[in-house]
Amino acid sequence: MDEQPPWNVMVATCPSRTSLARIANKWTAMTVIALSEGRLRFGEIRKAVDGISGKVLAETLRDLERDGIVSRTAYDQMPPRVEYELTALGRTLQEPLAALGRWAETHIVEVESARAAYDEKSAQADAAMS
Amino acid sequence: MDEQPPWNVMVATCPSRTSLARIANKWTAMTVIALSEGRLRFGEIRKAVDGISGKVLAETLRDLERDGIVSRTAYDQMPPRVEYELTALGRTLQEPLAALGRWAETHIVEVESARAAYDEKSAQADAAMS
DNA sequence: CTGCATCCTTAATGATACTG
DNA sequence: CAGTATCATTAAGGATGCAG
Numbered sequence: 594m595d596e597q598p599p600w601n602v603m604v605a606t607c608p609s610r611t612s613l614a615r616i617a618n619k620w621t622a623m624t625v626i627a628l629s630e631g632r633l634r635f636g637e638i639r640k641a642v643d644g645i646s647g648k649v650l651a652e653t654l655r656d657l658e659r660d661g662i663v664s665r666t667a668y669d670q671m672p673p674r675v676e677y678e679l680t681a682l683g684r685t686l687q688e689p690l691a692a693l694g695r696w697a698e699t700h701i702v703e704v705e706s707a708r709a710a711y712d713e714k715s716a717q718a719d720a721a722m723s
Numbered sequence: 724m725d726e727q728p729p730w731n732v733m734v735a736t737c738p739s740r741t742s743l744a745r746i747a748n749k750w751t752a753m754t755v756i757a758l759s760e761g762r763l764r765f766g767e768i769r770k771a772v773d774g775i776s777g778k779v780l781a782e783t784l785r786d787l788e789r790d791g792i793v794s795r796t797a798y799d800q801m802p803p804r805v806e807y808e809l810t811a812l813g814r815t816l817q818e819p820l821a822a823l824g825r826w827a828e829t830h831i832v833e834v835e836s837a838r839a840a841y842d843e844k845s846a847q848a849d850a851a852m853s
Numbered sequence: 854c855t856g857c858a859t860c861c862t863t864a865a866t867g868a869t870a871c872t873g
Numbered sequence: 874c875a876g877t878a879t880c881a882t883t884a885a886g887g888a889t890g891c892a893g
Contacts, residue, residue: 612831659841
């Protein structure tokens with residue numbers, strides 16, 4: 594009954610590509626992974642996503658909130674307290690992005706050895722030209 | 724027996740993060756998705772990944788080859804003929820990246836409605852300040 | 854503390870021309 | 874055809890200061 598959706602990320606003008614561009618992004622992936630632990634404050638996320646700047650995290654969270662992946666709760670306090678958590682939609686994205694993180698971790702040894710081999714081969718090729 | 728690897732993408736200096744940065748990328752995702760069909764020529768990939776420039780595709784493929792995800796076969800012909808295909812390592816990445824593409828396609832309707840709601844709310848907030 | 858605004862620097866991308 | 878090289882443009886990212 595359900596026919597395949599007409600959306601196709603491989604088509605440049607398909608709206609779904611704007612969504613792919615957002616989620617296929619290292620900051621998005623790490624932010625969502627951090628929020629898999631549950632509801633977190635801005636500063637806690639920033640600590641979890643080691644190396645992210647305040648500006649980039651604010652932008653990432655704003656974009657994720659706009660896309661309905663993260664919800665933002667601001668408490669009217671001084672100093673401010675703002676908490677973020679994954680929405681129901683965001684939780685459907687949690688596992689796919691976590692899988693990417695796991696892939697990077699489990700295959701980094703293979704990747705680094707491939708890099709070393711490639712760089713070695715390139716160096717030889719360069720030397721042969723001289 | 725197998726202890727958890729010491730790699731952690733959430734740590735800025737962990738080598739696995741360089742790998743995450745490469746795979747959590749829209750061009751990488753679409754290129755790998757294109758190569759899921761099998762062995763393809765440069766021009767065929769370029770056609771499949773609609774909108775990618777020749778320069779960016781060449782760089783993406785070179786990076787993927789360096790990381791051991793894609794293999795490159797150049798035939799000594801004129802005009803040149805170069806074919807690319809996923810390696811065994813690359814095929815382990817195929818499903819996680821395909822999942823991202825499917826997520827973008829399946830949820831774009833929800834995402835777009837979230838965006839509309841967010842933009843509407845922002846517009847109201849802006850108007851209230853005047 | 855949480856952001857936003859600003860300025861600045863760097864990286865990514867695009868357009869074009871050119872070579873094997 | 875499959876690149877590479879160059880240049881121009883744009884986007885991403887970092888640093889700082891400041892307001893709520």
